[in-house]
Amino acid sequence: GDTGSSAIHGLRGKKGVECFILFPDGRTSPIQERQMTTVLDSNIHNIALKGNFDDAQNIVKALFADLPFKKEYNLGAVNSINWARILAQTVYYVYAYLKVTDAGSTDKVSFSVPTGNFGDILAGFYAKKMGLPVADLVVATNENDILDRFFKTAKYSRNECRETLSPSMDITISSNFERFLYHMAGDDSKALGDMMKTFEATGSLEVDSKVVDKCKAEMKSSMVPDEEVLSTIEEYEKKFGYVLDPHSAIGVAAANKVGTEAKKMVSLACAHWGKFPVAVERAVGSEAMKKLDVPDTLAQLDTMETRKYPIEAETEAVREFIVKQLS
Ligand SMILES: Cc1ncc(COP(=O)(O)O)c(C=O)c1O
Structure with missing residues (x-):
């Protein structure tokens, strides 16, 4: 939900980089999802995976473990599977x-x-x-x-x-x-x-x-x-x-x-x-909630167009999707 939208906003429109995000469908907050799916640049591919975070991570790891596939498509990870990401967090x-x-x-x-x-x-x-x-x-x-x-x-x-x-x-x-x-x-x-x-x-x-x-x-x-x-x-x-x-x-x-x-x-x-x-509303109550200002960047997401690709939580289904998008 969060790494996904950071990666998307960092990479949108960049030449030579295709960004595939696997997020667990229905298991991020609706706003987290819209932060990702409202980015319509052609190099951004949001996969709404029919599974949970563990399924998504296992599929990414399986694709990385397929060395010929990894080499052919020059796969690189943006989440903490990539050790360099952790180094940056220090x-x-x-x-x-x-x-x-x-x-x-x-x-x-x-x-x-x-x-x-x-x-x-x-x-x-x-x-x-x-x-x-x-x-x-x-x-x-x-x-x-x-x-x-x-x-x-x-x-x-x-x-x-x-x-x-x-x-x-x-x-x-x-x-x-x-x-x-x-x-x-x-x-x-x-x-x-x-x-x-x-x-x-x-x-x-x-x-x-x-x-x-x-x-x-x-x-x-x-x-x-x-x-x-x-x-x-x-x-x-x-x-x-x-x-x-x-x-x-x-x-x-x-x-x-x-x-x-x-x-x-x-x-x-x-x-x-x-x-x-x-x-937050459950925690603070509806009266206090009314007084809180949602930042414009989040509020405006509601009316924006979205794009996402629902895919089964199977490695082969994701691989096929990646290959098709890049061909
Ligand atoms: C809001 C938020 N809190 C906590 C975490 C947990 O961090 P980590 O997965 O590195 O333990 C994340 C991870 O993406 C996050 O987005």
């Missing part, structure tokens, strides 16, 4: 650190990160490895809590995907978590490969206790259910007049629950509340 940890500390400070700062695919928080981990004085990194999840359960029980096991108020985090397998596990297992690709094979075959993984201890030394976690998302949005609107979107509310609620010994904790805010008006 920048705002440094920026935020400099904003909340005095010049020359070496005080540690903690970060709470609304987490789905684990790309954002992995960037925080890399920023810390590069020397940024980071105290705690808090993995904040919604009810799709595979990561929180891992940090609490040492078991990495897949559940059914639940639709929550924070759709950009409705993910049952966090693609980048295996990159983190790789580092925690001593940068050992064989050990990581064995772990992931077990996970793929059984949907569940008991991680070696030494590796789990290392993970826990690097990150903490908290799960924030929908009702807490709503109460957090309501509380912050009332107390501070600041409207959190549901994802950002998860970061804030987790920060408050987990706490930190550092003097400061930054909670990353990843989306504007205006993309999720239904959840």
Whole structure:
């Protein structure tokens, strides 16, 4: 929903680049969808996939694993499957650190990160490895809590995907978590490969206790259910007049629950509340909602023409579509 529209707006009309976006049909907010489907440039191809985020990501990975196909069409990924994207995300940890500390400070700062695919928080981990004085990194999840359960029980096991108020985090397998596990297992690709094979075959993984201890030394976690998302949005609107979107509310609620010994904790805010008006209205009530101004760029989406291609959640169907569009 969010990476999709960023990629589309970055690449629209660019010569030599064809941009295929797979978004899970009906599982982004209507405004997120319109931010993507109202872009009608001929190099933008919005695929409304009949499945969930995991299906979309699996199809992209399957196409990337087909090396002749990848080579023929010069495939490149814009989401956090692409490690370079994560590297770019390290920048705002440094920026935020400099904003909340005095010049020359070496005080540690903690970060709470609304987490789905684990790309954002992995960037925080890399920023810390590069020397940024980071105290705690808090993995904040919604009810799709595979990561929180891992940090609490040492078991990495897949559940059914639940639709929550924070759709950009409705993910049952966090693609980048295996990159983190790789580092925690001593940068050992064989050990990581064995772990992931077990996970793929059984949907569940008991991680070696030494590796789990290392993970826990690097990150903490908290799960924030929908009702807490709503109460957090309501509380912050009332107390501070600041409207959190549901994802950002998860970061804030987790920060408050987990706490930190550092003097400061930054909670990353990843989306504007205006993309999720239904959840925000439920949280703040209809009277307060009437007083909130939706930015023009979002309000005008309602009347614009759209284009999307509904496609079954099957790798071959997506491959066929790509080939046809490019021929
Ligand atoms: C609004 C919002 N919040 C949270 C996330 C989760 O980030 P990540 O998938 O890197 O964990 C995303 C990801 O796209 C997002 O769009």
